[in-house]
Amino acid sequence: MAWWSRTGGLQTESKKSVPKGIWAKCERCSTTIYDGDLDTNLRVCKSCGHHFRMPTDGRIEMIIDPGVWQEHDTTLESADPLGFRVDGKRYSDSIKSAAKKVGPGDAYRAGTSAIGGIPVEVGFFVFEFMGGSMGSVVGEKIARQFERALASRRPAIVFSASGGARMQEGVLSLMQMAKTSAARSRLREAHVPYISVLLHPTTGGVAASIAMLGDIIIAEPDALIGFAGPRVIEQTIRQQLPPGFQRSEFLLEHGMVDMVVPRGDLRATLERSLRWFAGAPGESGHAAAGSNGVGTDPAPGANGTGHA
Numbered sequence: 001m002a003w004w005s006r007t008g009g010l011q012t013e014s015k016k017s018v019p020k021g022i023w024a025k026c027e028r029c030s031t032t033i034y035d036g037d038l039d040t041n042l043r044v045c046k047s048c049g050h051h052f053r054m055p056t057d058g059r060i061e062m063i064i065d066p067g068v069w070q071e072h073d074t075t076l077e078s079a080d081p082l083g084f085r086v087d088g089k090r091y092s093d094s095i096k097s098a099a100k101k102v103g104p105g106d107a108y109r110a111g112t113s114a115i116g117g118i119p120v121e122v123g124f125f126v127f128e129f130m131g132g133s134m135g136s137v138v139g140e141k142i143a144r145q146f147e148r149a150l151a152s153r154r155p156a157i158v159f160s161a162s163g164g165a166r167m168q169e170g171v172l173s174l175m176q177m178a179k180t181s182a183a184r185s186r187l188r189e190a191h192v193p194y195i196s197v198l199l200h201p202t203t204g205g206v207a208a209s210i211a212m213l214g215d216i217i218i219a220e221p222d223a224l225i226g227f228a229g230p231r232v233i234e235q236t237i238r239q240q241l242p243p244g245f246q247r248s249e250f251l252l253e254h255g256m257v258d259m260v261v262p263r264g265d266l267r268a269t270l271e272r273s274l275r276w277f278a279g280a281p282g283e284s285g286h287a288a289a290g291s292n293g294v295g296t297d298p299a300p301g302a303n304g305t306g307h308a
């Protein structure tokens with residue numbers, strides 16, 4: 001009798017499915033974690049330190065000073081210049097259903113805010129919205145964020161989590177790499193700091209432009225960061241890639257990122273970096289910070305004198 005026909009007497013452990021939204025399983029150490037506990041621990045596994053993906057809402061809440069959030073450009077919408085369809089589904093319909101599920105504003109949210117009382121122009125890729133892909137709306141929102149930073153001399157911060165350029169917009173999405181990079185270079189000329197935070201995953205055209213252009217580049221642990229996927233590279237160079245390739249720690253070792261910072265320390269690290277910029281010789285942050293705060297509750301130290 002063939003082995004596959006003898007399944008009748010075989011006793012297997014019945015597969016218990018994990019109810020969605022109550023329990024989560026760590027993909028690194030396989031520990032089952034109560035979702036509420038995961039939330040209180042900033043969606044980091046207590047057993048092994050694995051960083052689960054954090055929803056953008058939670059991310060914003062975790063980073064900024066409570067209640068200091070003036071969001072911009074929420075009504076920008078992508079046109080569908082190519083009349084793009086994939087599997088019969090129109091691109092414009094994909095945008096509509098993503099907006100319905102995730103919220104308006106495409107795959108990027110930007111706001112005037114403060115971190116530790118220091119005013120900032122901060123933006124977040126929304127990975128939940130079509131994989132955080134950068135189309136013309138995302139590019140425009142980043143460019144506007146940098147323009148506000150330039151005009152107000154507030155430091156700019158971008159949290160990247162993206163699959164890259166949005167293929168449904170063809171060459172227009174590729175042009176966002178040049179557009180955002182040009183806006184970023186104007187900040188550099190004016191000595192306005194820009195901090196880039198790389199989350200899992202930061203790939204494609206976003207990694208190849210705005211994400212890797214920070215004055216300081218910070219990555220969360222074990223984030224996938226790179227332009228092309230490992231398989232494409234292996235096939236091209238016909239060599240096996242080293243272990244840990246394209247992960248935060250590998251990039252730190254090879255000088256591509258400045259710091260790998262666990263999620264729990266991210267806010268404090270940003271605050272320290274912002275204070276360093278504000279107090280660094282030759283920076284005009286001294287005068288600018290504190291005079292243009294938003295919200296109603298500027299925290300102590302908002303005058304940016306660099307006393308950490």
Ligand SMILES: [Zn+2]
Binds near residue numbers: 029048049
């Ligand atoms: Zn784990």
